[in-house]
Amino acid sequence: MLMDVAILEDGRVVAVTLQDGGRYRFHAIWLRDNAGDPGTRAAGNGQRLLTLSDIPPETRVTEARFKNRQLELTFQPEGRAIDFDCGWLAAHAYDRPAPASAGWTCPEIETWGSSLAANIPRADFHEVKEDRTALARWLAAIRRFGFAKLKGGPVKPGALLDVAALFGYVRETNYGRYFEVRSEVKPSNLAYTSLGLQAHTDNPYRDPVPTLQILYCLENSAAGGENMVVDGFRAVERLRQENARWFELLSGYCARFEYAGSPGVRLRARRPLIELAPDGELLAVRFNNRSAAAITDVPFDQMADYYAAYRRLGEIIDDPAMEVTFKLAPGECFLVDNTRVLHARKGYSGTGSRWLQGCYADKDGLLSTLAAIEAEAEAGHAELQEARL
Amino acid sequence: MLMDVAILEDGRVVAVTLQDGGRYRFHAIWLRDNAGDPGTRAAGNGQRLLTLSDIPPETRVTEARFKNRQLELTFQPEGRAIDFDCGWLAAHAYDRPAPASAGWTCPEIETWGSSLAANIPRADFHEVKEDRTALARWLAAIRRFGFAKLKGGPVKPGALLDVAALFGYVRETNYGRYFEVRSEVKPSNLAYTSLGLQAHTDNPYRDPVPTLQILYCLENSAAGGENMVVDGFRAVERLRQENARWFELLSGYCARFEYAGSPGVRLRARRPLIELAPDGELLAVRFNNRSAAAITDVPFDQMADYYAAYRRLGEIIDDPAMEVTFKLAPGECFLVDNTRVLHARKGYSGTGSRWLQGCYADKDGLLSTLAAIEAEAEAGHAELQEARL
Numbered sequence: 219m220l221m222d223v224a225i226l227e228d229g230r231v232v233a234v235t236l237q238d239g240g241r242y243r244f245h246a247i248w249l250r251d252n253a254g255d256p257g258t259r260a261a262g263n264g265q266r267l268l269t270l271s272d273i274p275p276e277t278r279v280t281e282a283r284f285k286n287r288q289l290e291l292t293f294q295p296e297g298r299a300i301d302f303d304c305g306w307l308a309a310h311a312y313d314r315p316a317p318a319s320a321g322w323t324c325p326e327i328e329t330w331g332s333s334l335a336a337n338i339p340r341a342d343f344h345e346v347k348e349d350r351t352a353l354a355r356w357l358a359a360i361r362r363f364g365f366a367k368l369k370g371g372p373v374k375p376g377a378l379l380d381v382a383a384l385f386g387y388v389r390e391t392n393y394g395r396y397f398e399v400r401s402e403v404k405p406s407n408l409a410y411t412s413l414g415l416q417a418h419t420d421n422p423y424r425d426p427v428p429t430l431q432i433l434y435c436l437e438n439s440a441a442g443g444e445n446m447v448v449d450g451f452r453a454v455e456r457l458r459q460e461n462a463r464w465f466e467l468l469s470g471y472c473a474r475f476e477y478a479g480s481p482g483v484r485l486r487a488r489r490p491l492i493e494l495a496p497d498g499e500l501l502a503v504r505f506n507n508r509s510a511a512a513i514t515d516v517p518f519d520q521m522a523d524y525y526a527a528y529r530r531l532g533e534i535i536d537d538p539a540m541e542v543t544f545k546l547a548p549g550e551c552f553l554v555d556n557t558r559v560l561h562a563r564k565g566y567s568g569t570g571s572r573w574l575q576g577c578y579a580d581k582d583g584l585l586s587t588l589a590a591i592e593a594e595a596e597a598g599h600a601e602l603q604e605a606r607l
Numbered sequence: 608m609l610m611d612v613a614i615l616e617d618g619r620v621v622a623v624t625l626q627d628g629g630r631y632r633f634h635a636i637w638l639r640d641n642a643g644d645p646g647t648r649a650a651g652n653g654q655r656l657l658t659l660s661d662i663p664p665e666t667r668v669t670e671a672r673f674k675n676r677q678l679e680l681t682f683q684p685e686g687r688a689i690d691f692d693c694g695w696l697a698a699h700a701y702d703r704p705a706p707a708s709a710g711w712t713c714p715e716i717e718t719w720g721s722s723l724a725a726n727i728p729r730a731d732f733h734e735v736k737e738d739r740t741a742l743a744r745w746l747a748a749i750r751r752f753g754f755a756k757l758k759g760g761p762v763k764p765g766a767l768l769d770v771a772a773l774f775g776y777v778r779e780t781n782y783g784r785y786f787e788v789r790s791e792v793k794p795s796n797l798a799y800t801s802l803g804l805q806a807h808t809d810n811p812y813r814d815p816v817p818t819l820q821i822l823y824c825l826e827n828s829a830a831g832g833e834n835m836v837v838d839g840f841r842a843v844e845r846l847r848q849e850n851a852r853w854f855e856l857l858s859g860y861c862a863r864f865e866y867a868g869s870p871g872v873r874l875r876a877r878r879p880l881i882e883l884a885p886d887g888e889l890l891a892v893r894f895n896n897r898s899a900a901a902i903t904d905v906p907f908d909q910m911a912d913y914y915a916a917y918r919r920l921g922e923i924i925d926d927p928a929m930e931v932t933f934k935l936a937p938g939e940c941f942l943v944d945n946t947r948v949l950h951a952r953k954g955y956s957g958t959g960s961r962w963l964q965g966c967y968a969d970k971d972g973l974l975s976t977l978a979a980i981e982a983e984a985e986a987g988h989a990e991l992q993e994a995r996l
Contacts, residue, residue, distance in 0.1 A: 248910060262794065262795070263795050263796055263797065263868030264865075265797050265897040266897050269805045269925075270914075310901045311903070312902070313907040314907075317904075389778065391972070392972065405652065408654050424969075424971045426816075426818060426971070469885065470885045471885060478652075479653060479654065480652075482976065482979045483979060486978065497904060507659065508654040509655070510655060512637075514701040515701070515886060518702040518703075521701065522619070525636050526664075532660055582780075582813045582815070586872055586874045586875075587871065589875065590870075593867075593873055
């Protein structure tokens with residue numbers, strides 16, 4: 219895998235050349251900080267035992283040589299020889315071009331429009347409960363599409379907690395560990411009426427926002443009441459393609475959100491509608507007309523354009539070409555990545571009833587469970603390969 | 608409060624002049640969107656009933672007149688007259704200069720160094736439990752300083768959950784609803800040893816990070832084991848004052864964090880050490896040598912300087928002028944804003960024992976509870992004023 223190694227800049231930099239011809243430079247201080255030897259990282263849990271102040275700032279590499287698939291580097295003034303796995307180095311090379319323009323997403327993500335309706339990501343409750351491979355497939359679909367359905371679950375109150383337990387932990391809030399979504403006489407939230415709701419992300423007035431939401435159906439014989447999902451990442455991609463400046467405005471200034479519908483509760487947040495990492499990665503979309511508070515962080519001379527951009531984003535979100543609509547049956551639920559996928563419901567009325575339960579959870583647990591299953595599978599695969607050799 | 612009003616730009620803009628001489632312009636579309644009348648906002652819970660697409664893009668104000676402390680504006684083409692409270696308008700004016708340079712904090716926040724040791728924010732468990740005013744004082748101290756102690760609590764396992772219940776909700780994670788912080792034979796985390804730990808924020812490998820942490824003492828007769836807190840916001844302020852470019856590097860590129868110390872857990876996050884809002888507000892600090900993964904999102908030609916900045920931030924954090932140290936007694940706990948205040952512990956050993964319990968919670972609940980009590984107090988005060996008139 220590694221072809222050649224050179225010590226540059228008086229030992230401050232090491233350049234490695236890979237078999238594929240790629241040449242990557244690494245700084246001596248970076249290499250020393252990221253050493254994986256037992257003196258640097260705790261053997262059991264992999265945590266770093268050193269702080270940067272334990273590593274001399276004048277650290278240099280004075281010797282470099284190959285040993286099997288390892289690169290052994292000698293660091294001065296510590297006088298320590300430490301092995302680096304060549305595959306690990308290749309995977310962590312940072313001597314690469316900077317990321318593309320603002321709004322990029324990582325390769326695990328695939329944005330979608332209404333054509334996904336023909337192929338809604340879904341799984342069966344009992345299958346994912348009993349089969350870790352099936353569970354990983356379902357979780358990977360959520361990572362990719364930001365939502366998925368689950369069918370065949372029990373029709374009993376609280377069953378949504380068993381869904382959350384498949385991969386992580388419920389985020390309890392002032393709405394409880396879970397909440398009832400049905401018409402109320404004195405609703406503390408418009409969600410608890412039979413009104414239609416525009417596609418939205420939940421709780422943008424909360425910081426941190428709950429990053430996952432589960433909506434679980436117990437009764438659904440009323441006319442209407444379909445659920446709808448819209449990929450917010452696709453929506454902001456469209457906005458950016460139509461008008462780059464509008465994308466800049468909605469990502470460059472904070473909006474405000476507020477909820478004070480229940481006694482003792484007064485939630486407020488100041489965050490942009492489109493949230494980017496410092497290097498432009500698309501991190502999150504917040505969109506909720508019901509809890510949008512007055513926007514006061516946009517300068518006067520930008521406000522008219524900001525409002526035009528905000529209006530256009532809403533139009534894109536409302537475009538039927540964006541929506542995937544379905545009606546949940548009792549025992550079915552869907553899960554959305556609440557930092558990305560907006561959900562809506564159509565109004566309902568007439569005879570029959572509609573009763574959903576909802577809860578929040580967090581993406582870290584989901585992605586961790588998925589990554590752990592994937593790592594197990596990879597380790598198993600590697601073992602199988604070894605056995606075959 | 609309002610002195611004068613003028614309709615500008617063919618009704619697209621309204622300018623109001625306040626008694627203090629300030630003149631603020633508002634866009635007609637902004638005013639219409641932020642109307643508080645019962646047709647726009649639900650009477651009970653205050654949520655907006657309209658979406659922006661319900662409001663004509665060509666919205667203009669054609670008439671403006673004062674009625675008591677209200678400004679009545681007539682909007683076309685809807686032909687609706689809507690009242691705006693003049694105090695509300697003054698409080699939400701956005702025709703102001705842009706915020707200061709990157710790294711600003713809101714006025715509720717006061718950064719601190721070691722001199723705070725003489726005046727550690729603290730309260731008594733039973734007092735804050737029984738007296739909402741005392742509770743609000745304690746919560747306001749956490750909002751201001753990012754940490755506070757609580758003393759006089761029960762010496763019983765799980766008591767920290769009663770602390771969380773004073774203001775909000777526990778964030779359950781793979782570590783449980785709460786976790787034991789004491790020496791273990793096979794520690795899944797270095798926190799569960801008797802090693803000293805450099806000041807750090809918890810769980811930077813989680814996204815969203817838990818925004819609050821409670822550490823509650825049950826036993827502490829071992830030699831050593833003091834707790835220490837450092838204001839991360841003060842630390843990055845110092846870094847920025849010393850070297851603006853270093854501040855830019857640590858806020859402009861993502862670091863990476865990872866934890867895979869337990870089976871089935873593989874948490875990863877890609878976030879900057881210094882997190883800013885798009886307009887430069889200082890939002891969060893992440894700093895944890897144990898779970899820092901290889902940084903691969905800094906371009907090669909910036910990496911040496913990035914490491915110099917990272918090293919300097921660590922030195923500032925380790926500077927005794929930054930630290931407030933205390934030793935918890937059984938029944939005492941402290942709470943940190945985990946997006947801002949780093950905590951550390953000194954190593955311990957010898958005879959005796961040290962047993963803490965920890966849990967996570969979120970700031971949204973804390974700030975909501977505080978805002979609700981403050982709003983109640985304000986309403987009570989206003990009522991009193993009315994009665995006196």
